[in-house]
Amino acid sequence: MAAEVLDGKITAAKLTEEVKKEVAEFRERFGIGPGLTVVIVGEDPASKVYVSRKHKACIDTGINSEVIRLPETTSQEELLATIDRLNGDQAVHGILVQLPLPKHIDAEKVLEHIRPDKDVDGFHPVNVGNLCVGRENLVPCTPYGIVKMLEMNEIAIEGKRAVIIGRSNIVGKPMSMLLLARNATVTVCHSRTKDLAAVCREGDILVAAIGKPQFVTKDMVKPGATVIDVGINRVGDRLVGDVNFADVAGTAGHITPVPGGVGPLTIAMLLHNTLKAAALQCK
Ligand code: NDP
Numbered sequence: 001m002a003a004e005v006l007d008g009k010i011t012a013a014k015l016t017e018e019v020k021k022e023v024a025e026f027r028e029r030f031g032i033g034p035g036l037t038v039v040i041v042g043e044d045p046a047s048k049v050y051v052s053r054k055h056k057a058c059i060d061t062g063i064n065s066e067v068i069r070l071p072e073t074t075s076q077e078e079l080l081a082t083i084d085r086l087n088g089d090q091a092v093h094g095i096l097v098q099l100p101l102p103k104h105i106d107a108e109k110v111l112e113h114i115r116p117d118k119d120v121d122g123f124h125p126v127n128v129g130n131l132c133v134g135r136e137n138l139v140p141c142t143p144y145g146i147v148k149m150l151e152m153n154e155i156a157i158e159g160k161r162a163v164i165i166g167r168s169n170i171v172g173k174p175m176s177m178l179l180l181a182r183n184a185t186v187t188v189c190h191s192r193t194k195d196l197a198a199v200c201r202e203g204d205i206l207v208a209a210i211g212k213p214q215f216v217t218k219d220m221v222k223p224g225a226t227v228i229d230v231g232i233n234r235v236g237d238r239l240v241g242d243v244n245f246a247d248v249a250g251t252a253g254h255i256t257p258v259p260g261g262v263g264p265l266t267i268a269m270l271l272h273n274t275l276k277a278a279a280l281q282c283k
Contacts, residue, residue, distance in 0.1 A: 001250075002249050002250060003227070003248070003249045003250070003251075003252040003253055003254055003255040004253065004254050004255075005249075005254075005255060005256070005257055006149060006153055006226075006228075006254050006255065006256045006261065007257075007260065007261075008145075008149065008256060008257075008260055008261040008262055008263060008264045008265050009260050009264050011145075011148065011149045011152050011153070011264075011265060011268075012145070012264035012265050012267065012268040013264075014152065015145075015148060015152075015265070015268040015269070015271075015272065016057070016060075016061060016268050016271060019061055019268070019271045019272050019275055020060075020061045020062060022275055023061055023062040023063055023275055024062060026275065026278060026279070026282075027062065030282050032064075032091065032282075033062055033063060033064045034063050034064065034093050034094070034274050034275050034277070034278030034279075035063070035064040035065075035066070035091050035092050035093050035094070035274075035278070036054075036058050036063055036064070036065050036066070036092075036093070036094040036095075036096065036120065036270075036274045037065075037066045037067075037068060037086050037089075037092045037094070037095055037096070038051050038054055038055065038065070038066070038067050038068070038096045038097075038098060039067075039068045039070065039079070039082060039083070039086075039095070039096070039097045039098065040067065040068070040069050040070070040098040041070045041071075041072065041074050041079060041097075041098075041101055041102055041105065042070075042071070042072040042074075042101075042102050043072060044100065046234075047098045047099075047100070050098065051067055051098050052067075053267060054096070054267060054270060055067050057267045057268075057270070057271055058271065058274070061271050063271060063274055063275070064091070066092075068082060070082070072102055074102075074105075075104075075105075076104070076105045076106060076109065076110070079097075079101075079105060079110055080109070080110065080113050083095065083097070083110065083113045083114055084113075086118070087113075087114070087115045087118065090281075092118065093118060093274060093277045093278035093281050093282075094118055094119075094120035094273065094274040094277045094278070095114050095115070095118045095119070095120065096120055096121055096270070097110055097111065097114070097121075099170075111123045111124060112124060112125060116138075117138075117277060117280050117281060118277055118281075119138055119277075120138060120141075120270060120273040120274050120277055121138075121140060121141065121270075121273075122137075122138045122139045122140040122141070122144075122174070122273065123140065123169065123170070124138075127139070128169070128173075128174070131174060131177045131178070132177055134181055136178075136181070137276075137280075138273050138276065138277060139174065139178065139269075139273070140170060140171070140174040141265075141266045141267075141269035141270045141273060142170065142171050142175075142209075142230060142262060142265070142266045142269075143171055143174045143175035143178050144174075144178065144269045144272075144273075145262065145265025145266050145268060145269040146175065146178075146207065146228055146230070146262060146265065147178045147179070147182065148265065148268075148269070149228075149256075149262075149265055150205070150226070150228075153254070155205070155226050155254060157179060157182040157183065157184050157205070158182060158183040158184065159183060159184070159185075160184050160185070160204040160205055161184070161185050161187070161202050161203050161204050161205070162176075162179045162184040162185065162186045162187070162203060162204070162205040162206075162207070163186075163187045163189060163199060163200050163202060163203030163205070163206050163207070164176055164179075164186065164187070164188050164189065164207040164209065165189045165190075165196070165200065165206075165207065165208050165209065165210050165215075165216070165242070166188075166189075166190065166207075166208070166209030166210050166211075166230070167188050167189075167190045168209065171209035171230055172188055172190075172207075172209050173188070175207055175209070176188050179205070184205065187199060187202070187203070196220070197219055197220045200216070200220040200221065200222075201219075201220060201221065201222050202222065203221075203222060203225055204222065204224075204225055204226065205225065205226045205228070206220070206221060206222070206225050206226070206227050206228070207228045207230060208227070208228065208229050208230060208231060208241070208242040208243050209230035209231065209242065210231060210242045211231060211233065211242065212231070212233070212242055213231070213233040213235050213240045213241075213242070214240055214241070214242070214243065214244035214245075214247075215231075215242045215243070215244075216229075216242060216243040216244060216248060217244050217247050217248065218244075218247045218248050218250065218251040221248050221251045221252055222251075223251055223253075224252070224253040225251075225252050225253060226252065226253060226254040226255075227243055227248055227252040227254070227255045227256070228256050228261070228262065229241035229242055229243040229245070229255070229256050229257070229258050229261055229262065230242065230262050231243070231258065232258065232259075232263065239258060239259050240258060241256075241257075241258030241261070243255070243258075245257060245258070
């Protein structure tokens with residue numbers, strides 16, 4: 001039997017509609033709109049596409065959006081000075097520095113420079129720490145969106161075995177914390193995991209965040225499992241995920257497509273986090 005496809009666009013549209021209503025209420029109450037500033041350094045074509053999507057989503061939702069475009073040659077000091085200015089600007093509630101940054105800039109230093117209550121990506125160590133101790137404040141958008149999608153599609157998490165492939169700070173690790181907080185039993189795999197396929201087959205929920213096209217095949221999937229494909233890989237002129245969709249769809253119970261699965265949720269949660277940051281700063 002073919003897996004049920006979890007449509008990220010539908011879930012994202014519902015989440016965005018909720019944010020839009022709350023943004024209107026926010027404006028009514030405080031007389032200003034929540035504001036997001038995205039900083040992009042350099043000319044990475046994929047980053048440019050992501051930034052313009054984020055900008056459009058903000059405008060459509062009633063969030064004030066500003067994009068600061070800096071040249072590839074920007075020094076770390078100049079970037080930190082830009083963040084200092086935004087940290088002090090009361091009209092800017094959320095700051096997002098688009099990754100990757102040019103090689104001469106230390107991304108960790110930059111992310112740590114953002115005021116934690118304006119860190120809408122949830123990557124600042126203060127927000128990472130909050131997540132680890134069970135305070136879900138500003139949570140990384142991609143894993144947060146995945147949890148929302150599971151919840152909105154009534155896919156049980158509590159008591160389930162969740163297996164995550166990938167341990168990045170952006171996806172794998174925060175995903176593990178969010179699922180653990182919802183009482184899943186969580187295993188995190190990485191490039192040194194032994195018998196990866198056998199470990200993956202234990203997952204009632206399998207999250208693939210690897211960055212390798214069509215890496216997950218049906219021999220790695222428990223029959224009936226929910227398979228979440230985070231990967232975005234360009235192969236020729238196509239975007240493909242980390243899961244071999246055609247192969248796995250006959251084994252999984254639910255599966256997300258690429259594109260149209262996790263990607264739209266990431267943007268919806270950015271809007272959610274911007275509103276939350278604004279609420280934190282204006283209460
Ligand atoms: P990273 O490169 O930071 O992390 C990849 C992880 O996969 C690492 O932990 C790595 O292990 C692990 N890995 C690599 N090869 C293997 C292997 N052969 N077996 C098991 N584990 C392996 O990637 P990200 O987490 O940033 O992103 C993952 C994917 O998700 C990418 O395709 C990215 O484009 C996409 N993405 C999509 C988003 C969206 O909005 N949909 C948002 C963010 C990312 P180790 O730690 O040992 O090196």
